[in-house]
Amino acid sequence: MPFRIGLLGHGTVGSALAALLPGRADRIEALTGLRPEISGVLTRSSGDFEDILARSDLIVELIGGIEPAYSYVLRAMRSGRHVVTANKQLLSQHGEELWEAAREHGVQLRFEGAVAGVVPIIRVLQESLAGASIDRVHGIVNGTTNFILTEMARTGMTFAEALAEAQRLGYAEADPSEDVDGRDAAAKMAILARLAFDTPVHLDQVRYEGIEQIHPDDLEYAREFGLGLKLIGTAERHPDGLSVRVYPAFLYPGHPLASVGGPFNAVTVESETITEITMSGPGAGGPQTASAVLGDVISAMIPPASTPAATQLLPIIHDVVSAFYLHLEVADESGVLAQVAQLLALQDVSVKSVVQMGLRNQARLVMVVHPVLESRFFAAMELISRLDVLRAPPRAIRVLEQEFG
């Protein structure tokens, strides 16, 4: 018996899916008893949505963006069709309405391809870890920025040079702004936070920073402490709520995300019960994402696993504890370290490692401080930035401690 798939969008992922399907149809038929086939394709210039919907058992939405994707997905579910999508914008901004529509109409809405490509983090959060109380999710969920940071560290390139290289190799779009400013990663972390913590999380509630301001110097100095830089997304439970954020951070070599290089993505899930699980793989790419989409299609052909109604309503909080790398350019005179140390101490910021390097009549003071409430660290930095001896604005980057094994 045929299982009819209506395909909305025929870009990189859509065409890869159409190419992948025929070679896997026998295996899928053996698995499910149904033979998958593409019943219609909607592109910018051809196809009619209502016509395709009428001829489909399931809709795959790969258009991206909010409209018309939102209307199509909603209409499909209201017509009793399962939907598979890879649309992170849509889910991070309208996820609750869509998940509710899926429950209301008894259909499946699956979206493995929306976060970290083929890395099966959605299924693992929804199914494998359904019985675990999750404490934290850390992710490298943007391949473009991870490629750029890997290149900067490897070659000493500036951000602009590494971005140009990423564009040349197809790892960055012509307009890379949502990747490099952290917004793309923020959308993905909103989705992961929703699943991990059963709390509605909208993209607007995720604080994000990008990597445009990273100096090659910082990468080099940090290497002396054994640190490597990543753009990290974090969603974590605190006594008073849930924190979801995206920020560049140094990792110690033993951190489970430290060895994730190039355009790869990775996610670590921590919980008292499970200790931690880390999953990594290609975060993008037509065939890779199409494979994640196809896994969802097959699951919808067998039976359901729905996103349940949000059962917790944790507030979104912002002030969390972090360790920091701090880089200061100062006058090379006696007492400077003492002045800086005093201002840090005033805010209870405690220094873990420090290196001072003389450069003619000025000096560089590079340090790593122990974890501290971020508001306190930034208050100390504000005070330090007003010191007469400072020769340039201070630079700070978060540092993740190695927390396990």
Place this chain on the structure above:
Amino acid sequence: MPFRIGLLGHGTVGSALAALLPGRADRIEALTGLRPEISGVLTRSSGDFEDILARSDLIVELIGGIEPAYSYVLRAMRSGRHVVTANKQLLSQHGEELWEAAREHGVQLRFEGAVAGVVPIIRVLQESLAGASIDRVHGIVNGTTNFILTEMARTGMTFAEALAEAQRLGYAEADPSEDVDGRDAAAKMAILARLAFDTPVHLDQVRYEGIEQIHPDDLEYAREFGLGLKLIGTAERHPDGLSVRVYPAFLYPGHPLASVGGPFNAVTVESETITEITMSGPGAGGPQTASAVLGDVISAMIPPASTPAATQLLPIIHDVVSAFYLHLEVADESGVLAQVAQLLALQDVSVKSVVQMGLRNQARLVMVVHPVLESRFFAAMELISRLDVLRAPPRAIRVLEQEFG
């Protein structure tokens, strides 16, 4: 409405499951509409199987070994009960009969806890990658040996010393023979190979070697090439069949499994479509394995995803291509390297790196050779071992190349 779980076995994992369940019952009820409860516990000294079966919707089998676990699991499925098990021996030796019984009686047989503890490799192979054609699975699937190798590399301990340390810390059993000789890992690789390649694989068809013969010297020399040692399980598709094996191997630092230390487990799945996915986490431990078991229970409470009948019948093959590290103790006289190189060349074994170190009147010759058919390498080694200049039996260990990222 209650969902009644009959628990067979009350050791580390069973008692952890019983402890975990009450705290998660509300969440599971919200997710599934059913409230899980333990309806009976069978231990060595108390409980009656038939009585527990009659009062259960699902049986969790955590007894281990073949009998009576096999009879209980079969009886439960024939009575229409879902079964969740963490029993690798049972599945690697009687998997086909059990999966067939599950299909025949329309019940689920889930076993995430049987391989790599909380690392969700079973679900990912069965569901996420249902649409992918898998080329290879590499795994570190025994935490005891990974802990021992990590300690040996870190401290220079001998195998016996590191084993004693592992026993002291609870990472090795009083009788560690199935762990250190590779048989435990072989059982797990049989299960993974079955799922990845849709071919029946019995434990007896898996070739395995352990780590008892590893010298601390080898770990030290290999470090000069940047290599670290792991006990690796491999299941891979070849033009002429499927290879499933367990062996100690050096990994280059960039290999996705290289950074997996201590008692952690990890699995890498490779496929042309997906490139690769790597997953890591604690490979054992009561709460961790109980969490994997609970994820399976919840999935069985919602609906099915069955292990399909084997659709391919690939033969099991043994001679594969590997790179090797080779360690020779030889007389310190001219022409020795030439003699060795000639014998290697005779079998088309090509040298990648070589280091020679003089030691009074003898020398150490340590080399890494390029990938070559194993039968050819061992033929060369056999010839080399007969050289007059050899002062000790040659030692060889496989080396995994970095293949991605």
